[in-house]
Amino acid sequence: DAGITQSPRHKVTETGTPVTLRCHQTENHRYMYWYRQDPGHGLRLIHYSYGVKDTDKGEVSDGYSVSRSKTEDFLLTLESATSSQTSVYFCAISESHPGLAGLSLYNEQFFGPGTRLTVL
Amino acid sequence: TQLLEQSPQFLSIQEGENLTVYCNSSSVFSSLQWYRQEPGEGPVLLVTVVTGGEVKKLKRLTFQFGDARKDSSLHITAAQTGDTGLYLCAGALNTGRRALTFGSGTRLQVQP
Numbered sequence: 082d083a084g085i086t087q088s089p090r091h092k093v094t095e096t097g098t099p100v101t102l103r104c105h106q107t108e109n110h111r112y113m114y115w116y117r118q119d120p121g122h123g124l125r126l127i128h129y130s131y132g133v134k135d136t137d138k139g140e141v142s143d144g145y146s147v148s149r150s151k152t153e154d155f156l157l158t159l160e161s162a163t164s165s166q167t168s169v170y171f172c173a174i175s176e177s178h179p180g181l182a183g184l185s186l187y188n189e190q191f192f193g194p195g196t197r198l199t200v201l
Numbered sequence: 202t203q204l205l206e207q208s209p210q211f212l213s214i215q216e217g218e219n220l221t222v223y224c225n226s227s228s229v230f231s232s233l234q235w236y237r238q239e240p241g242e243g244p245v246l247l248v249t250v251v252t253g254g255e256v257k258k259l260k261r262l263t264f265q266f267g268d269a270r271k272d273s274s275l276h277i278t279a280a281q282t283g284d285t286g287l288y289l290c291a292g293a294l295n296t297g298r299r300a301l302t303f304g305s306g307t308r309l310q311v312q313p
Contacts, residue, residue: 116303122305123289123305124244124291124303139300173243189249190246191246194242
């Protein structure tokens with residue numbers, strides 16, 4: 082199993098408070114991702130990182146920010162938590178496998194155990 | 202609207218039965234992956250298919266990638282209670298963006 086940990090595993094907070102979730106990897110993988118999982122929506126990408134200090138937005142990035150100051154750590158911050166951000170958050174890591182002309186053929190992702198966040 | 206549509210959303214069968222789960226899109230993917238997720242855990246990769254028309258077998262699981270690389274299927278033969286879980290397909294678009302698009306999942310319950 083890929084070495085990925087998430088902290089905390091569970092958190093209950095109140096609307097308007099800041100929250101930071103941490104993802105830590107020991108695999109030295111270049112790419113890291115934050116997803117949220119809600120019933121009926123599968124996994125939706127919040128932000129991802131393609132290197133230290135290199136990040137990009139996903140499909141549901143509003144209200145979230147990320148930082149990656151080291152290869153092994155990827156932080157997700159909710160600046161002012163809202164009830165709509167109650168969800169299960171998953172971190173993932175990958176190394177892409179380049180295909181022809183350098184385009185990525187596939188990037189198998191390995192997921193952490195998840196953080197259950199409840200915003201009251 | 203989901204870029205990847207999975208069907209059915211829920212499936213409850215008896216042990217020993219066969220089943221097929223579908224993953225469809227109007228977009229072309231450079232690769233497609235299937236994951237299985239158990240309650241309280243993160244998804245775990247089952248297989249990656251890359252070539253149009255490709256078929257891969259993993260014991261009782263057979264994965265197929267459509268010729269046009271827009272759809273995929275997962276067939277389970279003689280289901281067992283241990284197959285219970287959420288099955289997710291995920292596709293990589295050939296945009297250079299290193300991110301996957303996930304379907305909404307098929308929740309499978311295999312009854313003893």
